[in-house]
Amino acid sequence: MSTFVQITVLMSSAIETGFQEKIDQDIRIEPRDWMPEAYRKTLIRQISQHAHSEIVGMLPEANWITRAPTLKRKATLIAKVQDEAGHGLYLYSSAETLGVSREEMIDQLHQGKAKYSSIFNYPTLTWADMGAIGWLVDGAAIMNQVPLCRASYGPYARAMVRICREESFHQRQGFEILLVLSKGNEAQRRMCQDAIDRWWWPSVMMFGPNDDASPHTAQSMRWKIKRFTNDELRQRFVDVCAGQVKLLGMHLPDPDLVWNEARQHYDFGPIDWNEFREVINGNGPCNKERLAARVKAHADGAWVREAALAHAQKNSIREKAA
Amino acid sequence: MSDQSIIDYILHLGDNALVLGHRNSEWTGHGPILEQDIALSNIALDLIGQARYYYQYASRCINAADGASRPFPGHEALTEDVLAYHRDAWDFRNCLLVEQSNGHWGKTVLRQFFFSAWQFELYGALRHSRDSQLAAIAAKSLKEVTYHLRWSGEWVIRLGDGTEESHTRMEEALGDLWKYTGELFVPADYEKPLALSGVAVDLATIRPAWELKVGEVLEAAGLERKEGEWMQKGGKQGKHTEALGYLLAEMQFLQRAYPGCEW
Numbered sequence: 001m002s003t004f005v006q007i008t009v010l011m012s013s014a015i016e017t018g019f020q021e022k023i024d025q026d027i028r029i030e031p032r033d034w035m036p037e038a039y040r041k042t043l044i045r046q047i048s049q050h051a052h053s054e055i056v057g058m059l060p061e062a063n064w065i066t067r068a069p070t071l072k073r074k075a076t077l078i079a080k081v082q083d084e085a086g087h088g089l090y091l092y093s094s095a096e097t098l099g100v101s102r103e104e105m106i107d108q109l110h111q112g113k114a115k116y117s118s119i120f121n122y123p124t125l126t127w128a129d130m131g132a133i134g135w136l137v138d139g140a141a142i143m144n145q146v147p148l149c150r151a152s153y154g155p156y157a158r159a160m161v162r163i164c165r166e167e168s169f170h171q172r173q174g175f176e177i178l179l180v181l182s183k184g185n186e187a188q189r190r191m192c193q194d195a196i197d198r199w200w201w202p203s204v205m206m207f208g209p210n211d212d213a214s215p216h217t218a219q220s221m222r223w224k225i226k227r228f229t230n231d232e233l234r235q236r237f238v239d240v241c242a243g244q245v246k247l248l249g250m251h252l253p254d255p256d257l258v259w260n261e262a263r264q265h266y267d268f269g270p271i272d273w274n275e276f277r278e279v280i281n282g283n284g285p286c287n288k289e290r291l292a293a294r295v296k297a298h299a300d301g302a303w304v305r306e307a308a309l310a311h312a313q314k315n316s317i318r319e320k321a322a
Numbered sequence: 323m324s325d326q327s328i329i330d331y332i333l334h335l336g337d338n339a340l341v342l343g344h345r346n347s348e349w350t351g352h353g354p355i356l357e358q359d360i361a362l363s364n365i366a367l368d369l370i371g372q373a374r375y376y377y378q379y380a381s382r383c384i385n386a387a388d389g390a391s392r393p394f395p396g397h398e399a400l401t402e403d404v405l406a407y408h409r410d411a412w413d414f415r416n417c418l419l420v421e422q423s424n425g426h427w428g429k430t431v432l433r434q435f436f437f438s439a440w441q442f443e444l445y446g447a448l449r450h451s452r453d454s455q456l457a458a459i460a461a462k463s464l465k466e467v468t469y470h471l472r473w474s475g476e477w478v479i480r481l482g483d484g485t486e487e488s489h490t491r492m493e494e495a496l497g498d499l500w501k502y503t504g505e506l507f508v509p510a511d512y513e514k515p516l517a518l519s520g521v522a523v524d525l526a527t528i529r530p531a532w533e534l535k536v537g538e539v540l541e542a543a544g545l546e547r548k549e550g551e552w553m554q555k556g557g558k559q560g561k562h563t564e565a566l567g568y569l570l571a572e573m574q575f576l577q578r579a580y581p582g583c584e585w
Contacts, residue, residue, distance in 0.1 A: 055356070062351035066344065069576040069585035070403045071377070074347070075370050081350050082363040089356055127576055127585070184583055293352070301354020303491070304427045307484025314483060 023224050028154040031097040039223055042216065043153050044098050046225065048105045051091035052116035054084045055109075056290050060124040061133060069127055073177075077130060080170055087163045094155040110295050117141075118276070119202050121284030128181055128188075128195035134174010136196070136203035136241065142167050143237045144207065147227035156225075175244065182248040189250075196245070197253045204268075205276045207234040235265055242266045325387050328453070329380055330415055330512035331522050333405070334558055335456075336376030337416035340406060341566070342437060343369030344573055345424055354427050361473060365434065368466040375459045377402035407577035411566045415510070418557040419502035421566040428481045428488065429495035435474035436499060439535045440506045442471045443528035452520040475539045482543025489544065496545055504553025506532070511559070 015034055022029065029035055058081045065081065068074035092102045108114035119137050124130070145167065148160040181192040208214055208230040220226035238257075245252050256269030278284070346366035353359025381400040384393055397404050419437060424430045445467055448460035481488040507525045509517060516522035540547050556562065576585070 058351035065347045065350055066572050067575050069407075069583075071340075071370060071374050071406055073585055074344075075367055075374075078347050078350055078363055078367050078370070082360055082367070085351075085356050085360045085363070089360075092356075180584055185580070187580055188583060297352040297354070300352075301427065303485070303487050304354040304358075304481070307481050307488030309484075310488075311480040311484040 023152050028157065029152050030154045040098050042220060042225060043156065044095055044100050047091055047095040047156055049115050051088050051095060051105065052109045052114055053120065054088035054091060056116045056294060057120045058084045059290055059293050060120055061130060063124050064127060064130050076173060080173065083166045090159040090162065094159045097155045106298065110298060112291065117206060118279040118284060119206050120290055121279050121287045122202050123286050126191050126195060128178065128191040131174050131177030131181060132195035132199040134170050135178055136199045138167050138171040138174060139241065140203045140206040140237050142171060143233045150227060152224040178248055182250060192248065193250050196250050200253050201272065204234060204238065205271060207237065238266050238268050325383065326393065327512040327516055328521065329383055329393060331516050332376050332380040332383065334415035334510065336373045336380060337414045338420050339369040339376065340373035341416045341569065342420035343373060344569060345420065348424055349430065365470050372463050374402050377405045379455050380405060407574045411562050411570055412560040414562065414566060415560065416557050417505050418554055418563055419499065419506065421563060421569060422499065422502060423565055425495065425498065426491060428491045429498060431474050431477035432492065432495045433499055434470060435478045435539065436503050438467055438470040438474050439532050441467045443531045444523050447523040447528055478539050479543045482545045492543065492545055500548050501551055501554050505555040505557060508555050
């Protein structure tokens with residue numbers, strides 16, 4: 001090995017050690033700081049997936065805006081879906097600080113190269129789904145996201161603080177939708193239980209594969225992008241929901257759900273990982289429709305974006321000429 | 323001036339806001355770019371908020387009316403939701419303009435611009451209404467409408483001026499929508515006595531300012547307005563285009579399928 005190469009290797013390993021020391025001391029990494037390429041890539045993957053999930057996640061709920069049962073519910077639902085668009089914006093911006101553009105990320109989504117949360121590939125069939133999504137899906141998202149407010153990358157952590165605040169509001173709204181249904185007539189109670197039945201297991205799967213099958217967890221935890229494992233968060237979610245469902249007078253669709261005194265946790269039944277894999281691989285009930293809706297909105301908007309750009313250019317020429 | 327006139331007028335103002343708010347909300351999640359998806363959803367929210375004020379006021383008026391002459395019998399205590407979800411198209415008093423389908427983004431922003439330019443002038447005048455409730459709603463909503471007008475006007479200019487394609491699309495949109503703008507200035511039967519007594523706005527007084535604003539924006543957009551074209555009307559009297567029935571069928575579905583429920 002030449003002296004030059006030796007020095008370079010030593011230097012880069014010293015920088016890398018310095019980086020890990022900062023992480024260990026809970027010092028935030030900022031966009032201009034040196035970071036290992038793998039750290040950058042992991043963050044881009046995770047933040048862009050999260051941003052895409054917010055944007056695709058607008059669709060199943062927007063599906064009920066025009067059919068919301070009261071004016072108050074309609075306004076609240078529009079505001080909620082609008083919040084999700086806002087979350088998508090903060091997250092795309094935070095990923096852009098890592099050197100990737102929003103256009104690139106959106107292209108990857110539209111070409112099927114980037115993933116988004118599989119939960120949004122399930123259909124919203126009744127009004128109660130707006131409640132179940134708020135309570136269970138947003139509830140699971142919050143479990144995942146609250147620890148991300150302490151993630152080591154500054155722009156991501158700061159975006160998550162604001163997102164979590166809004167998500168917890170959404171979750172309470174969702175639970176309240178179900179609470180009203182649970183106190184309603186027989187059809188409404190049926191609607192409520194049916195939505196819980198359909199959204200429970202997909203929500204439990206939102207935490208991702210079991211720890212022994214999660215390839216990225218160990219490194220992400222060393223880098224403090226992640227603070228808890230998938231299974232830890234999943235257990236916490238099950239424990240919370242098993243208590244809350246009693247307030248609704250409904251039940252979770254799991255015959256194996258039982259309090260375990262020794263563990264001080266609820267035991268729960270086996271997860272259908274086959275379904276999880278199928279939905280991730282494109283075979284969920286709405287994968288094609290969700291992606292097609294995003295691609296269509298983008299394609300239909302192309303002439304609008306081009307015109308806005310052309311007008312701005314013409315304006316700047318006119319201003320220079322004036 | 324009868325109780326019915328003021329109720330019809332309040333419903334006219336509320337129905338305009340609800341129907342256009344509903345139409346705009348059809349875009350939520352499907353806009354051409356995220357920032358504009360958020361902006362149009364915001365306008366939808368403002369309009370639905372306005373509709374709620376009007377319906378709440380109308381229900382108070384109706385609930386206070388005598389049994390025999392009371393409109394919408396069969397509902398013991400009227401609420402904003404009874405008015406929104408339990409009336410059929412012939413009871414809606416909105417202008418035809420707001421119920422027109424969204425079409426493409428250009429048609430949506432042009433529809434918004436025509437309406438906001440009208441609502442801006444209307445609310446400016448309605449702030450001085452002798453009816454203190456209407457005056458208060460107008461004063462509060464005017465801030466929102468000022469933004470709607472600026473936003474939609476800028477989009478009309480951007481698209482009219484932008485590319486050949488966007489210009490052609492805006493010409494098409496103008497062709498589709500212009501014929502619904504005349505009705506904005508035709509007073510309905512219930513409106514005339516209210517305008518005389520200083521409760522409603524005399525539409526003739528706000529027309530010049532609307533014409534001026536629309537003229538300026540269309541000129542900046544390089545679009546030519548149609549002169550002497552036939553103007554459609556009827557919405558304010560409950561005679562609507564076919565579009566409204568479908569909108570209501572979708573909007574009212576849950577209330578109709580499960581009557582008498584809390585949501």
